Amino acid sequence: MPPSPSQPASQSDQILAAAKQWRQQIPGDLHEHVVEAIYGQAARIAERSVSSPSQAARPTFDRSLDHILTSKLWGFPIMILLFAVMFWITITGANIPSAWLSWLLIDQGHSWLRGIFQSVGSPEWLTGFVVDGMYLATAWVVSVMLPPMAIFFPLFTLLEDFGYLPRVAFNLDRLFKVSGGHGKQAMTTMMGFGCNAAGVVATRIIDSPRERLLAIITNNFALCNGRWPTQFLIATVFLGSLVPAVLAGLVAAAAVTSVAMLGVLLTFLVSWGLSRTLLKGEVSTFSLELPPYRPPRFWQTLYTSLIDRTLFVLWRAVVFALPAGAVIWLVANVYVGGESLAEHFIRVADPLGLFIGLNGVILLAYVIAIPANEIVIPTVLMLTVMTTGLQDVGAGTGVMFELQSGDAVGQLLTAGGWTTLTAVNLMLFSLLHNPCSTTIYTIYRETGSAKWTMVSTLLPLALGFVVCALTAWGWRLLSVAPG
């Protein structure tokens, strides 16, 4: 039988005291002694059971590929090019299924559902709340999000399975060291490209609390799942349309690449700034393993990234879109003093919004969309209809209306006072604003500190305002376009 679970306190104190006393008598570093002994024994055992050919265990193919992919000269250009190609494939590939989905779910589905509600004698407010609010928000999220995700995620997963991501981390490592962060921050940033909440959890691989905080605070600068579709859509509609159709895809892809790279750049700058002010300290070393390249198992990757990642993210978006749709409908249809709640907010926020090259509608959309970045674009579109009074386009106040293609989105937003500057700044603001509520909660859980949660939330937001204001200022100065 084991002894009673709780030993007399004196006994454990005695053991602790002995341990403490003995610790001081150990010459050198205890850790090193132990590690040395373990390594020695591991080597002896391995020697007895492993036989390998005299040449290096790693085939030359891996090594020569590493030589190129992690080279000082080619590492970064190849990295940027690879991502740009991925974005280009996503943008050009997503157009057609997007238009098809929007025809099915919005043009057909919405009026069909509305018809059903009316035929069973549902009161207009209920039809509005459920069909024009909840259903349309969800339908919009699906048609905007699903196609780019279904293309982008499998591509990204294939690259990941092949073993490219550790090479990216290797390339970035030197920059992280210079900026005062931990090299493993590159890994958590990569994770953030999928989902910032997951990226924040992934910072557990970093030993030092200082460097871990840096990684948590800067994780939001990695564009997440919910923000990629916004980037793809706005880049296609506004920037792609500035050039001949042949080049449209390329220009849009280049724009998205630039925003993603800006995020990486800001990760370094903010880490650099913080590690010289709030979070001073030493950079710790670590070893990074470059795993062998493995041929991705194509069909399995396709299947799992579609089922697990795409549908998982889509499900999350839908779950958040349902209540958000209801909220949107309510703020547009609850009147206080002759004006709807949304109009009140937009009137107050418009001067600030326009000053930083955005508008009040976008700011309101970002407030409503705090639970999930995925619903920003649908919210913006709906609010724009309401404020521009384009009733003939939509089905009524506060209704996310039917649009068949990206062109229609462009026409509508232009009618809502959008310029190229608004589009560029929306892309920037999508990169630089507070994390979604899930991520904020995760940051709080991981850091256990309200202070650092506030910093992680407000710092990107403040940066967003500054960067957008500067862009707007420079844009108007050069008067590239009437702003």
Added chain:
Amino acid sequence: MSSAHPPSPTENVATAPVVDACASCSVYRAANLKKLGVAMEDWDFVVALAGNPNTGKSTVFNALTGLRQHTGNWPGKTVARAEGGYAYGDHRFKLVDLPGTYSLLSTSLDEQIARDFILFGQPDVTVIVADATRLERNLNLVLQILEITDRAVVCLNLMDEARRHGITVDDRQLARDLGVPVVPASARFGRGLPELLQAINEVATGQVVCRPQRLETVPAAIRPALTAVVGELEAAYPNLPNPRWVALRLLSGDESMVDALRGGQLGTLHSLATTESNKE
């Protein structure tokens, strides 16, 4: 087994046609594997899955539970614990996928999660997934885990890659040296998993008793300190299965170990063999 079978059971057992000869082979019971996903109430045994980063732990986890934990070819992918279940033969197993770590000695959160689960979670079996192409480095972790627990199975994964690189591993010699079962596998292709299930089952039910290799030579510099603290621990907790590891952690000031000692949690740790005999 009938002569109709190819000589390497590793490759084909799982897909072999159902004949009587097969059904009587213990390895064949893998066909009885029932993937339970997250439905894992009332398990009989808890199995921990440990190993270096990027050795295919999540792949093994997915193959056994039928879950689809995201897998990726890069170290540091799994940082939190994932749990799933499977039934094998008459027993239900709860499988816990631990974060991949190179060691259990540092202060990072992922290593602490793995370390504390293996020690305080008292899994019935700890499966250590090791990369056959980098065995020496992987053994560092294996040896550390064997200091903590005496019920372990080493899954020698990525055998296909090792073969491609011309590396051969004598798994029998390795099993003799480590004192625990060693199962060669290629989890990505489902090879070796029936044997792994079998080995886990045998260790869990006590059919196979492990005599794990513990560090043979304690470095002279820490020997007096270690001996003294181990002595104190053994006097206070005669049933502690791993006094040397606990002493080592106390000497390095591991806070969760200090807390466990103060809170009396250490007294509840005892070798699993004792637990079993107490039950009966």
